[in-house]
Structures are given as C-alpha cells and as structure tokens.
Amino acid sequence: MSDFTLTASVRNDLGKGASRRLRRANQQVPAIIYGGETAPQTIAVDKTAFYKAIEDESFFSSLINLEVEGKSQQVVVRDLQRHPYKPLVTHADFMRVDATHEITLNVPLHVVGEDTCAAIKDQDGELHVLANEVEISCLPKDLPEYLEIDITNVELGTTLHLSDLSVPAGVTLVALTHGEDHDNAIVNITKAKVRAEEDEDAPEAPETKDDSAEDEDKSE
Template sequence: MSEYTLTASVRHDLGKGASRRLRRANEQVPAIIYGGEQAPQAIAVDKTIFYKSIEEEAFFSSLINLEVEGKSQQVVVRDLQRHPYKPLVTHADFMRVDATHEISMRVPLHVVGQDESTAIKEQDGEPHQLANDVEISCLPKDLPDYLEVNIAELEIGSTLHLSDIQVPAGVTLVELSHGEDHDQAIVNLTKAKEMQAEEDEEAEDTTEAGGNDQAEEGDKGDDEEEDNKE
C-alpha cells in the first residue's frame, strides 16, 4: 500500500466566493472531511503536495494521512470536483476511515503477463481490457493499490472474469457477493486480424446503411417531383 500525507487547515470562511479566493490567493484547495463519529469539517488542503499526489493512480485507492492543524487522521478520497476546462481541482471530498470497519473502494485493474503469453507473441493474439477498475471491500490495512489480472496463460478466444482475479487475503470483490450472474468479463483475447476484420465489416455496414438511406431519400424526392408535375 502506498502512503500519502497531506496537510490542511480548518476553513471558516465558506461559500463559492470564499473558495475562489482560497484557490487564488492562498494556493489551497477547498475540501471537506466527513464520516465516522465526528461531524463534517470544512478544510483547505495545501495545493502543491496535493496536486503532485493526484497525478499518481495509487493515490485514489490508498489511505491518506491528513494532518489538520497538527492533528492526524486517516482518510480516503471520495470525490474530486474539477474545473470544466482548466486543469484545476475546485473541491475535494475525503472520508474518514476506521481501522476496525471495512470500507468499499474502487481499485484499478492492471493487466500483466503479456510478455509471457504465447498467444500474443506467436499466435497474433490481442488482449482487450473490458473493465478498468473494480469495487472491493476490506479493512483499511488490507487496501491494495491495484489488482493484477494475469493473461499469460489465456488462449485466443478466451475470456477472464472477476472470479479469475487472485485477490489478497482479507479482500473481497463486491460484485461477486451479489451472485454468479455478476461475474462480469474483464479481459478477452482475440486474433488481431479477426478483430480488425470485424471492425471493417461493421464500418462497411454502417456506410452501406447510410448510402441506402440517402438513395431512398433521393427516390422519395424524385417521386414527389413527378407528383408535382402531374
């Protein structure tokens, strides 16, 4: 598990105008902490370390030590609100965690084993990742940065599902707890040429459909013109 530490101060001046002033003048990001037995608390997070942290994938699935005016508490990121077109975070939501209670988090899936795959190296196989992350449940101490999906032994035409993921001890996949029909596909392997042929065929069908529609519209126009002449 990766470790991150952020520093913050209590925010007393609230509202949109106050948040804008905070971001511009003080180089801080407005945020809130909630959860646990304590009341929600408005805070301002120091911008420099925060912006460096959000560049890393692991930050969003890790425990964060949040130091608010000298007092430390463990939190996870629950939401980031971003500016519609500028590379700015306008607000962050953090949730307190309790070491004795399980939490649900979405963690990324990392596909590995491509270099060892005979199907890829010798049979022109091409992997297709169907899910980028998955929801897990575990105690905070067991929270992984990501889960690996090993395709080294996957054959062409085969598919790996959630139940094929090797999860660490103490970690469960939330979807599988809902039944076998929630065992969704996450990676499949096809021949690269076959996939390209299917895509070309779909594109050709779309083009033909568009041409037929235009032809039908042209025929209708000709019929209407003849009717008007009559």
C-alpha cells in the same frame, strides 16, 4: 499501500465565493472531511503537495494521513471535482476511516504477462481490457493499491471474469457478493482483424456504364 501525507487548515469562510477566493490565491484546494462519528469538517489542503499526490495512481486507493492544524487522521479520497476545461481540482472529498470497519473503494486493475502471452505473440491475438478498476471491500489495513490479472497462459478466444482474479486475504470483490450474474468480464483475447490484407484481396469493382462513357469522352 503507499503512505501519503497532506497538510490542511480549517476553513471557516464558507460558500462558493469563499471557495473561489481560496482557489484564486493559488495555494490551497477547498475540501471536506466526513464520516465516522465526527461532524463533517471543511478544510483547505496545501495545493502543491495535493497536486503532486494525485499524479500517483495509488493515491486514490491508499490510506492518506491528513494533518489538520497539527492533528492527524486517516482518510481516503471519495471524490474530486474538476474544472470543466482547465486542469484544476475545484474541490476534494475525503472520508475518515476506522481501523475496525470495512471500507469500499475502486482500485486499479493491472494486466500483466502480455509480453509473454503466446496467444498474443505467436497467434496474432489482440488483448481487450474491459475494466480498468474493480470495486472492493476490506478493512483499511488490507487495502491493496491495485489488483493484478495475469494473462501469461491465457489462450486465444478466452475471456477472464472477476471470479478469475486472485485477491489478497481479507479483500472481497463487491460485484461477486451480488451473485453470479455480476461476474463481469474484465479482459479477453481475440483474433486480431487484419483489415489491410482484406482490402488488398478484395476484387476490384466492375467498370460501370458511366465510367466507360467518361473514358470515351477523355479519349476524344
């Protein structure tokens, strides 16, 4: 679990106009903290540190130390609102975490073993990643940055599901708590389709009557 620290200030000037002015100043990002027994608090996060942090995939599945005017609290990212066409974050939502209560988050799914998988290397298999992240529930101290699925020994034609994931102690896959029908597929390896060879082997189209007439016209 990575250690991220962001600094913020309390934001008393509220409303869409105030948020626009804050963004135009180009130094802070409008945000809110909510959750727990404390009332929601509107804040402004230091833009430079925030934009650097969101470049790291693990930021979205890590506990964040958020220092608001000298007081530190642990939070997780719940939502980012982005500009429709500019590379800008217009608002961020942070949720407070309690060490004694489980949290539910989506964490990245990393596929490992592709370079050594015989089904891919020797049998012309093609890997299909069907899920890039999975929803988990755990105590904050058990929060993983990501989960791995090892395909080293996976055979051609095999599909792996959520139940095939090995998860750390204290971590629950949320979908599986809803029953076997929610054991979703996450990766599979199928025989690669070689369209180029199929096109070369395909017979040539027979000459039509119109084509013959056209050739005769050219010869004249």
